Amino acid sequence: MKPEDIFKKNIKTIRKLLLSFVLVFLMLIGGLFFFIRNETTKNTTIEAIESSDYVEISKEDDFDKIENGIHVATGFVEGDGLMLVVQNCTSCHSAKLVTQNRMSKEKWLATIRWMQESQNLWDLGVNEAPILDYLSTYYAPNQIGRRANLTDIDWYELK
Amino acid sequence: MERRKFIQGTSLASLASLLGVSIVFANNIPENYTLVALQETDPFALFKKNKQMIVLNDKPWNIETQAHLLNDKVTPNAAMFVRNNGNIPENIDTKKWELTIDGESVKQEKKYTLQELKTKFKQYTYQLTLECGGNGRSEFNPPAKGNQWTIGAVSCARYTGIRLKDLLEDVGIKSNAVYVGYHAADTHLSGDPSKEPISRGVPLYKALQDETLIAFKMNGEEIPLVHGYPLRLVVGGFPASASGKWLTRLSIRNKVHDGEKMTGSSYKVPKNPVAPNETVKEEDMQIIESMPVKSLITYPKSGATFPLTKKLAINGHAWAGELAVIKVDYSIDFGSTWKTCDLKTATNKFAWQHFSAEITFPQKGYYEIWAKATDTNGVAQPMLVPGWNPKGYLNNACHRIAVKVV
Known part of the structure; x- marks a missing residue:
């Protein structure tokens, strides 16, 4: 054999070796992929059976999450007493009923009393004071005057 | 980790079903569950509302419309505001649905099936303006508590039904009747079955007007569930809370009806003008009747x-x-x-x-x-x-x- 023929043969062998390496590698990756996929499906199926109340779980997962000073799950402003308010004020009605309102401490207290007298709200006990502080701090009245300026105007070209 | 993946998968699946594409993990979701999840997350799909409407409250549902969505001469369902005091009734069986007429001033208690109401009495169609008494509340200073409606708690749809006065004539009412109060199938937010979320009504003169209807239809179709299916009192010109939804009972009263939200300060204004933030005694308040211009x-x-x-x-x-x-x-x-x-x-x-x-x-x-x-x-x-x-x-x-x- 000439030296260049030996060289060509060696090249062929290396090429074959490389190709088989690539094939084995691809098979391994593929196998691993299907294995993981099957495992995932298996696990999720079990999860699905075990946790028919998965929506609750998803809430629990992010329940304490605060973003830009807002408690994501409820929309309440972050502040002292937040979780007491969440626990006591959102089991009957939406947090939105609180967050869209602005009241003085006296008016928030009157609202709590009204709910206790007529809407089955329980005695808030030692939690009443921090709840009132939270509400009257973060949901206090704004002085809007007798007629406010128009705001949030969405300008568009009239055709 | 796997749990999170599954949760993401299901929310994707819910979205997918809305979009009409194939549902990933469809086999893992109990048949009825996707729907419930959708109901909780998308009021616009649930109530067939325009997506530009604004959700003020999701427990109970209160959704207001915007001025430009009300441009139609007759308000379509998609643009009609939603006002609820309690939970929307579930599992309505129209075959078993009955309307009971009782109260101190009824000659004898009487019950009607839906079918009887529809066949026994002449039906009328009117276009009626319904505006929430609290529409515009957000502008008061000092602020008043409750849903902060801006301008979107008003509508004017077409209703078809029977005249309340025809029904009252058929039942027979005593001469001492002064008020008609309604009772309905919605449930109290606290879950207390002994409580009614709202039970208002109208004075007799209003009940006897030609346009005061017990309606089955809104804009030619069965009244949507959120607006009172299968039976609703419709009282144009009064605060919309007088137009009881999911109607099950009418009480003919010999006094002003004292149901939930008829007493205290609900749907009442001071008899005499007061300064901002003034405390007003209950006896100095009066029930709102006609809405203003x-x-x-x-x-x-x-x-x-x-x-x-x-x-x-x-x-x-x-x-x-x-x-x-x-x-x-x-x-x-x-x-x-x-x-x-x-x-x-x-x-x-x-x-x-x-x-x-x-x-x-x-x-x-x-x-x-x-x-x-x-x-x-x-x-x-x-x-x-x-x-x-x-x-x-x-x-x-x-x-x-x-x-x-x-």
């Missing part, structure tokens, strides 16, 4: 920009509770001068009236277009928020939109 500019949507050469066409609706509207004016200079709009008469009593105008602007710049309606008693809408009241009812201040001439 009001109007809305429904075209164009606020925020329009257009060239000085363009004449701007505006239109909208005006209504006045028990009365009619005799005039609608508009101003582009904050009330310094007013011009009169073209105004149509109502299609029937208690339906809103349509107004329109063409406006030429004197120069480029920012303008607000204000509309002011006047009722047959000569009473007009105020430009400022009207007299303060503890619960923030009856704000009929002029509606305005912003435009820019460029």
Whole structure:
């Protein structure tokens, strides 16, 4: 054999070796992929059976999450007493009923009393004071005057 | 980790079913569960509402519309505001649904099936304005508690049903009857079955008007669930809370009905004007009956920009509770001068009236277009928020939109 023929043969062998390496590698990756996929499906199926109340779980997962000073799950402003308010004020009605309102401490207290007298709200006990502080701090009245300026105007070209 | 993946997968699946593409992990979801998840997350799909409507409250559901969504002469379901005091009833069986008539002033208690109501009495169709007593509450200062409605708690759909007066005649009522109170199938938020979320009513004179209906249909179709399916009292011109949804019982009373939200300060205003923030005793409050004169500019949507050469066409609706509207004016200079709009008469009593105008602007710049309606008693809408009241009812201040001439 000439030296260049030996060289060509060696090249062929290396090429074959490389190709088989690539094939084995691809098979391994593929196998691993299907294995993981099957495992995932298996696990999720079990999860699905075990946790028919998965929506609750998803809430629990992010329940304490605060973003830009807002408690994501409820929309309440972050502040002292937040979780007491969440626990006591959102089991009957939406947090939105609180967050869209602005009241003085006296008016928030009157609202709590009204709910206790007529809407089955329980005695808030030692939690009443921090709840009132939270509400009257973060949901206090704004002085809007007798007629406010128009705001949030969405300008568009009239055709 | 796996749990999170699954949760993400299911929310994707819910979304996918909305979009009409194949559902990933479909086999893992119990058959009825996707629907419930959707109901909880998308009120617009659930109630078939325009996505531009604004959710004020999701427990209970309260959703308001926007002025430009009300441009139709007859309000479509998709643009009609949602007002709830309790939970929407579930599992309604129309075959078993009955309307009971009782109370101190009924000659004898009587029950009607839906079928009897539909076949025994003549049916009528009217277009009726329903506005929440608290519409405009968000503008009161100091603020009043409750859902902070801006301008979108008003509608004027077409209802088909029987006259309440025909039903009362069939039952037979005593001469001492003064009030008709309703009871309904919705449930209290606290879950307490002994509590009613709302049980209001109307004085006898209102109950006996031709246009006061026990309705089966809204805009030619069965009333949507959220608006009172299968049976609703519809009382145009009064606070919409008088128009009880999911109607199961009417009590003919020998006194003012004392159901939930008829007593205390609910749907009441001071008998005499009070200063802002004044405490008013219960005996100094009176029940709201006729809603006040009001109007809305429904075209164009606020925020329009257009060239000085363009004449701007505006239109909208005006209504006045028990009365009619005799005039609608508009101003582009904050009330310094007013011009009169073209105004149509109502299609029937208690339906809103349509107004329109063409406006030429004197120069480029920012303008607000204000509309002011006047009722047959000569009473007009105020430009400022009207007299303060503890619960923030009856704000009929002029509606305005912003435009820019460029």
